[in-house]
Each structure stands twice: as C-alpha cells, then as structure tokens.
Amino acid sequence: MSSAEPLPLVVIRPEPGNSATCAAAREMGLEPVSAPLFEIEAVDWDAPDEHFDAILAGSANVFRHGGAGLAHFSDVPVIAVGETTAAAARSAGFVVSRVGEGGLQPVVMTLPPGNYIRIAGEDRVKLSPPEDVRIVTVVTYASRKRAVPAALQTALNRGAVVLLHSGEAARHFAQECERLGISKKSLHLASLAPRIAELAGNGWGTVAVAAGRTDKEVLELGARMCQTV
Template identity: 90%
Template sequence: MDPLPLVVIRPEPGNAATCAVARALGLEPIAAPLFEIEPVDWDVPDERFDAILAGSANVFRHGGVGLAAFADVSVIAVGETTAAAARSAGFAVARVGEGGLQPVVATLPPGNYIRIAGEDRVTLTPPEGVRIVTVVTYASRKRAVSAALQTSLNRGAVVLLHSGEAASHFAQECERLGISKESLHLACLAPRIAELAGNGWGTVAVAAGRTDKEVLELGARMCQTV
C-alpha cells in the first residue's frame, strides 16, 4: 500500500520550513496553510518588566517597532524556535521552556512580566507574586480549505497540527465540507492540540516532544504505518 500524503497547514514561514525538512526525509508534503499571520496595532505599556514571556516566534516577526521599548528586557521563550527568533531580533534569552508556557510560568519568581502574544492564546495561571501584563501584537486569519486540498483529504492523509487553533479550525472545515474524518490521521504537537481536534479521526497521536522536528517525525511514521 502506498504511504499516505502528509498535509502541512501551519502558516508561513513555518509551513515552508516544515515542508523543506519533510522533503529531506523523503516525503512529498502538501503545503496548504490554513492561516495567515498579520500584525495588529498595540500600545506599549508604560512600566518596567522583569522579563518578556514569548509563546511564539510570531512575537518577534510581527511585533513591529514597539518591541524596541523592551530591548533591554530578557526573554523567556516557550521553545527553541521562539528563542531563536528572539535572538535574531536582538533580544537576550534568559530561559527556554518546553511543553508550553504554563509550566514555565508556574516556576517564575515573584515579579512583573509582560506577555507578548497573539489574539488566540492559552490562558495562563501565575503563582502568587507573579504579575503578567498581556499585549496582543498579531492575529491569525483563517483560510478555507481549497478545492484541491479537499480532494487530497478525501483520499486520506496525515495532517500535522502545530496549534490548538489549527486543530479547531481544521475540524470545523472538515465538518463544513463533509470530509470524512475517519480517513484522516492527526499528528499533534501537544496533548491540548489533540483534545481541541475532537473525536472521529482515524488516528490521533501526540509527539514525544514539543518541537517541529518531533511532530514531523511522528507524521512521517504515521504516513507509513496507519
């Protein structure tokens, strides 16, 4: 039996990066971004912060000139991709987390932090003594599933899911178009993403780690085995 195709729906520039690695693994991915990231207007808070909490590389890609106000504030990044984007933008990275921002926040010392985020984000619960000010600097604009992608999905595929928003939107699009979930298999970056995708899929699996490399390797295995 021929391997299933691998569908990548994350927005650019991550989509192209994931597809390039997939090709290096011998796969022929279908690049189908279902989101477009856009900057939004935001006001810089007039106060000092102990650190920046960054849950996405998009913070530094789309934060704009307002980020200059925090040039001397170190970054606590959700993962290595976000940390790399912070360093490229000229920020010092104090800490790199793994498995989401909440585990990082739970261990923060008392202080005043700024969370620079997108419109769609996970709610954080800080411990006592930790104050978090949130500013939104970008938004994900949803795209509909194209006719070409619908045809591919109807034949069966493995779909990479990098975010909870992607999981919810993809599930809604499949329901809207009447695409059979049973023929689709989801490779998810984190357990929360799998939960938000809902039920009825052929297979739902979660990567062992929270990196693009690990979820891609999971997807590659699923293409051969499901």
C-alpha cells in the same frame, strides 16, 4: 494502505513555518502537501510604560510581527516557550534568559516574584500565575483563517496524515472538515501537544501526539504515520 502507497502528509501551518516544515519533510524523502490554512497578520498595539522583569514569549510570531513597539523592551530578557521562539528572539536582538519545554504554564509556575509582560497573539492559552507573579498581556498579531481549497479537499477525501502545530489549527481544521463533509475517519492527525489533540475533537482515524514540542518531532511522527496507519 500498504507501505508502497504511503498516505500523503499535509502541512497546514502558516508561513514561514509551512515552508520550513515542508523543506524538512522533503529532506526525509516525503512529498508534503503545502496548504497554509492561516495567515499571520500584525495588529496595532501600545507598549505599556512600566518596568518588566522579563518578556514571556509563546511564539516566534511575537518577534516576526511585533513591529516597532518591541523596541520599548529591547533591554528586557526573554523567557521563550521553546527553541524556535528563542531563536526568533535572538534574531530580533533580544537576550534569552530561559527556554522552556511543554508550554508557558509550567514556566510561569516557577517564575520568581515580579512583573512580567506577555507578548502574544489573539489566540493564546490562558495562564494561571502564582500570587506574587504579575503578568501584563499585550496582543501583537493574529491568525487569519483560510478556507480549505478545492485541491486540498480532494486530497483529504482520499485520506491523509495532517500535522497540527497549534490548538487554533486543530479547531479550524476540524470545523472545515465538518463544513465540507470530509470524512474524518480517513484522516490521521499528528499533534504537537496533548492539548492540540484534545481540541481537534473526536471521529478521526488516528490521533497521535509527538514525543516532544518541536517541529522535528511532530514531523517525524507524521512521517511514521504516513507509512503505518
């Protein structure tokens, strides 16, 4: 593939992140293919009636879809997995005490002894806290999978670079390609983190991992791959 014919960039993350990533891609001069393969839905949940030292938040969806139950913890500081999650927490009226990098597990290993609540989605990374750290987990949202539409299938069969923002996206996309008989060899994956790349499995044309855990960095990686793979 010559530089005059770059591969298309496919964005499969759910909204509102999909639109944000595609807008950023257009600012870079790309024409992304927007194809959300997930829809985020709120689920019913009960707020535990106890004191917590902090909220552990691994996604901005915690604050987008947490609903009225979040009011029970309005005075509890938030420990966010990254800056996007932190921004969503602040927009919802929470005070952010810490912003991590590289996932929640490294953050958990450095927590002082205490009682923490993890507000999360159905699909989440298992955490292994130190003995003196107690974590109560509540689920407030779920990602509902969508099938690959016909138009996207056609684009994928021609070859593309696909951005993967989550482990769930990696698994679902791989399963859809196998179900539809789409050749993995013609597809190149730009992954937000090593775990995401691992969950995508084998057989792809290229699998690369962004230098950092931000949408900007994985988008920049994908843009380079469109020109070079």
